[in-house]
Amino acid sequence: MRMSAAIFILFFLVCGVAERRSGAQSEDIDSARAKILALENVWNRAESAGDLKALGALFDNDLTYVEYDGTLFSKAEVLSRDKSKHLQQVVTQMTKVQFFDDTAIVNGIYRAKEFKKGRLIYEEGRFTDTWVYKDSNWICIAAQATPIVQASGK
Amino acid sequence: MSSHSKFSTVRSFVAQAAVATLLICSIAVNVIGQDPNVATKEKIVTYENLWAAALKARDLKAIDSILDTSVLLINDDGSIQTKGDFLSTTKQGFSQPTALQTQMILESLTVKVFGTTAIAIGILRVKGFENGKPFLRRDHFIDTWKYKDGAWKIVGTEATPILH
Numbered sequence: 001m002r003m004s005a006a007i008f009i010l011f012f013l014v015c016g017v018a019e020r021r022s023g024a025q026s027e028d029i030d031s032a033r034a035k036i037l038a039l040e041n042v043w044n045r046a047e048s049a050g051d052l053k054a055l056g057a058l059f060d061n062d063l064t065y066v067e068y069d070g071t072l073f074s075k076a077e078v079l080s081r082d083k084s085k086h087l088q089q090v091v092t093q094m095t096k097v098q099f100f101d102d103t104a105i106v107n108g109i110y111r112a113k114e115f116k117k118g119r120l121i122y123e124e125g126r127f128t129d130t131w132v133y134k135d136s137n138w139i140c141i142a143a144q145a146t147p148i149v150q151a152s153g154k
Numbered sequence: 155m156s157s158h159s160k161f162s163t164v165r166s167f168v169a170q171a172a173v174a175t176l177l178i179c180s181i182a183v184n185v186i187g188q189d190p191n192v193a194t195k196e197k198i199v200t201y202e203n204l205w206a207a208a209l210k211a212r213d214l215k216a217i218d219s220i221l222d223t224s225v226l227l228i229n230d231d232g233s234i235q236t237k238g239d240f241l242s243t244t245k246q247g248f249s250q251p252t253a254l255q256t257q258m259i260l261e262s263l264t265v266k267v268f269g270t271t272a273i274a275i276g277i278l279r280v281k282g283f284e285n286g287k288p289f290l291r292r293d294h295f296i297d298t299w300k301y302k303d304g305a306w307k308i309v310g311t312e313a314t315p316i317l318h
Contacts, residue, residue, distance in 0.1 A: 023228045062266055064275050070316030072275065086318070098224055100300040104272045105310040107226045107234065126232045128312040130298045132268050141266070142273045144296045146314040148232030 033097045035130055035138055036104050042088040043085040043140075044110075052079050059140050060132075066144040068125045092127070102133040110145065124148050191267035198272045198299055199264045201306055205297070206260040206278070212244050221308050222300070228310065228312035229278070230293045256282035270301040278313065293318045 039058060046054035056079060059154035063075040073081065106129040114121045130142040189195070201220065208216035217239060221227075227235045235243070247256070263276040274297040281290045298310035 011239055019274075028166055045166070045268075058266075062268075063245050064266065064273055064296060066210045066312075066314050067274075068314065068317060070292075070314045072294055072317070073206065096225075100222070100271075100302060102269065103298070103300055103309070105298060107310075108289070126228045126234060126312070128226075128228055128298075130271070130273065130310055130311050132271055134268070140297065141268055141271070142296050144228075144274075144294075144312040144314060146228055146230060146232045 002108070014129075018129060024075070029099055032099065032104065032133075035093065036097050039074065039131070039138060039140075040092060040095065040106060040108075044092060047082060047085075047090045048088070050085070052144070055079060056081060060134070063140060064142045068123065068145040071081050073088070083086060088113040088115065099153050104131040104138065106131065107127075173205075194267045194272060195265040197306060198274055199263060202263055202265075202274050202276065202297065203260065203301070205308070206258060209244075210258050212247055214241055214245060217241060217244060222302070225307075225309055225311065230291070230313040230315050256280060272299040272301075272306070273297070274299065277316070 008151060027069075042054060043058055045056070058076070059075045059078070061075055063077045063078065065073040065075075067081075090110060090112045092108045092110045095106060098105045098107075106127075108127055110123075110125055110127050114123065114124045125145040125147045127143065127145045129140055129144075131138045132141050195216050204216060205220050207213070208220060218237075221237045221240070223237060225234075225237050227240050237309065258278070259279040259281075261277040261279050263274060267271045274295075276295055276297075277294045278295055279290070280293060281288075283289070292316070293313040293315055294312040295311065299306045300309045
């Protein structure tokens with residue numbers, strides 16, 4: 001009888017710890033998701049404002065970046081391109097963040113307004129950004145954009 | 155034993171010790187200088203080739219084992235698919251005559267490793283028919299691989315046509 005009571009208490013203790021732990025994990029994921037979305041917003045604003053310092057802080061030194069026309073860029077090349085770009089506005093929507101331990105994959109749609117050769121150009125594409133948690137920070141290691149050719153229902 | 159021969163024995167010992175030290179140092183430098191991610195990079199290259207072969211052969215079982223359950227695939231026309239959607243459209247491709255089926259060739263591949271995450275960057279040459287018309291295009295792709303539950307899986311993938 002005493003034994004079964006002990007097992008009963010132990011069972012509740014284990015359940016309590018497990019519940020608290022999963023609660024903490026989901027809280028961690030919620031907080032990480034908020035951080036990633038905030039960083040994505042910083043990226044949009046920094047691109048529109050041509051803030052290369054802010055952009056540089058978001059990207060890993062070994063960043064891989066595939067532009068919407070299929071060009072492959074390094075971090076230095078992206079920053080150099082952004083320096084000469086005349087972006088008016090970048091907005092993202094339908095953004096989804098998925099976590100795989102210390103890695104986050106962000107998918108979404110972006111819309112950009114840019115002055116090119118005296119004309120206002122509109123660009124719309126689907127993007128995938130890969131972030132890793134490194135040295136206590138989330139940092140972008142890969143980014144890619146693809147033009148949306150056909151209505152894909154999203 | 156003369157002092158000369160003693161000296162020569164000592165000299166020979168010193169020489170042997172020096173050679174041994176140099177050998178150990180060169181092995182240590184080699185080991186330290188080696189890319190610690192070589193084995194992972196080699197694995198990802200193998201998996202990328204399997205992935206390309208599975209796509210080419212429309213091998214649903216292989217595709218299923220390579221893609222993570224929650225992966226979202228961004229195709230080169232900007233459309234998005236879940237793993238289920240992708241397996242379903244790949245299966246539908248079986249009904250097409252062989253001559254009309256899409257062909258894919260992996261042109262180039264680079265792998266970067268970040269702990270238990272790997273990024274594979276490459277160019278895929280895609281040839282096929284769209285709306286009855288033949289097409290040939292080259293796509294730049296990035297596949298994100300994650301080591302989870304004892305295996306490497308694709309957790310993110312996107313392809314962009316090279317327009318220049």
